[in-house]
Amino acid sequence: MNETLVVIFRGIVAFTTLLIFTRILGKQQISQLTYFDYILGITIGSTASSLTTDLSIRPWAHWVGLFIWFLAAIILQVITLKSRKVSKYFDGEPTIVIMNGKIMEDAMRNMRYRITDLLEQLRIKGVFSPSQVEFAILETNGKLSVLKKSQYQNLTPKDMNLDTKYKGLPVELIYDGIILEQNLAQVGLDEEWLKSQLKNLLNIEDPSEVNLALLDTQGKLYVDKYDEEVEIPVNVSDYPGAN
Amino acid sequence: MRNITGYMVPVIILIIFAVLMLSISYLKQPLAKSDDMMQYVKLIKSDIKAKKWNQADENFKRLKEAWKKVRSRIQFAASNGEIEDLSNNLARLEGAIEAKDKLSSLIELSETKNHWKSLGK
Numbered sequence: 001m002n003e004t005l006v007v008i009f010r011g012i013v014a015f016t017t018l019l020i021f022t023r024i025l026g027k028q029q030i031s032q033l034t035y036f037d038y039i040l041g042i043t044i045g046s047t048a049s050s051l052t053t054d055l056s057i058r059p060w061a062h063w064v065g066l067f068i069w070f071l072a073a074i075i076l077q078v079i080t081l082k083s084r085k086v087s088k089y090f091d092g093e094p095t096i097v098i099m100n101g102k103i104m105e106d107a108m109r110n111m112r113y114r115i116t117d118l119l120e121q122l123r124i125k126g127v128f129s130p131s132q133v134e135f136a137i138l139e140t141n142g143k144l145s146v147l148k149k150s151q152y153q154n155l156t157p158k159d160m161n162l163d164t165k166y167k168g169l170p171v172e173l174i175y176d177g178i179i180l181e182q183n184l185a186q187v188g189l190d191e192e193w194l195k196s197q198l199k200n201l202l203n204i205e206d207p208s209e210v211n212l213a214l215l216d217t218q219g220k221l222y223v224d225k226y227d228e229e230v231e232i233p234v235n236v237s238d239y240p241g242a243n
Numbered sequence: 244m245r246n247i248t249g250y251m252v253p254v255i256i257l258i259i260f261a262v263l264m265l266s267i268s269y270l271k272q273p274l275a276k277s278d279d280m281m282q283y284v285k286l287i288k289s290d291i292k293a294k295k296w297n298q299a300d301e302n303f304k305r306l307k308e309a310w311k312k313v314r315s316r317i318q319f320a321a322s323n324g325e326i327e328d329l330s331n332n333l334a335r336l337e338g339a340i341e342a343k344d345k346l347s348s349l350i351e352l353s354e355t356k357n358h359w360k361s362l363g364k
Contacts, residue, residue: 002315002318003323005318005319006318006319009319010319013260013263013264016256016260017257017260020253020256020257023253024253055322055323056322056323056324057322058264058320058321058322058325059264059319059320060261060264060265060320063260063261063264
């Protein structure tokens with residue numbers, strides 16, 4: 001038995017299977033990681049790792065284990081999507097932990113959530129006293145959402161009755177030296193225009209010199225070249241050489 | 244069309260993996276006369292019963308060669324233990340034939356047969 005060859009084969013199977021399964025499970029895994037999702041991720045990953053290196057068990061047994069966890073996760077996703085009751089049962093509900101500056105001790109005790117954790121998460125949000133908080137809600141993924149009292153909220157242009165210009169998503173026109181024709185057409189421009197802009201404004205002859213070019217909604221072009229000479233004012237490293 | 248391909252490619256890949264991992268029962272079957280392990284086991288058994296030790300030794304060498312071929316085919320779908328068990332059986336059988344020990348030889352042959360049957364089940 002050639003162990004190296006077998007591990008290579010099993011590695012390819014585990015990697016590809018994991019890639020397919022996580023792709024099907026979707027973005028929820030990363031963006032809304034509840035405690036269960038977290039455990040699910042660890043278990044699936046651990047099974048895939050055993051599939052690769054634990055040669056004492058047939059790969060099929062590991063693979064079926066991996067598939068069952070994936071299937072259970074998919075079924076749970078579908079059920080929680082269809083039924084709000086089941087969703088609440090499995091994922092829990094967001095809980096109010098501060099209301100009008102007052103800490104909800106009972107709710108916190110039920111969740112075994114400590115005051116020190118609450119204060120820490122408030123500080124991360126830039127709030128240093130619970131008295132500034134109108135509502136603080138502990139979300140099902142463990143993150144704290146904070147609504148500050150109106151007197152502590154940031155001043156916005158709307159508060160000052162100021163008119164603002166529309167700001168949308170910038171469009172990528174060059175990525176890694178390659179002109180993105182599709183994006184150019186989307187904003188009603190062409191390659192000629194882009195090349196002339198690069199030459200006239202920044203004296204760039206060839207788009208391949210550009211690492212990234214973005215066009216914002218105000219028509220302003222942002223260009224980052226590969227060979228930019230940036231003077232480093234302070235060396236933050238404590239040691240010579242690479243860091 | 245692109246959408247269908249997007250779904251079909253991963254499904255086909257997963258099916259191929261499943262087939263490869265479940266293929267031991269087929270891969271252990273002889274592709275030629277030279278790797279028909281159970282045929283050699285039968286021959287060795289009759290040789291031992293007839294006390295034809297030289298003949299048994301010859302057939303054992305063929306059995307060992309056949310196992311080498313089969314092992315390389317099934318190694319990707321079988322567990323380490325299954326392969327080790329059968330290899331150890333053959334190693335003990337070799338010693339028993341060399342010692343012309345009828346009892347041990349027949350025990351090892353019987354266990355070899357049993358391990359062979361459980362391969363892929």
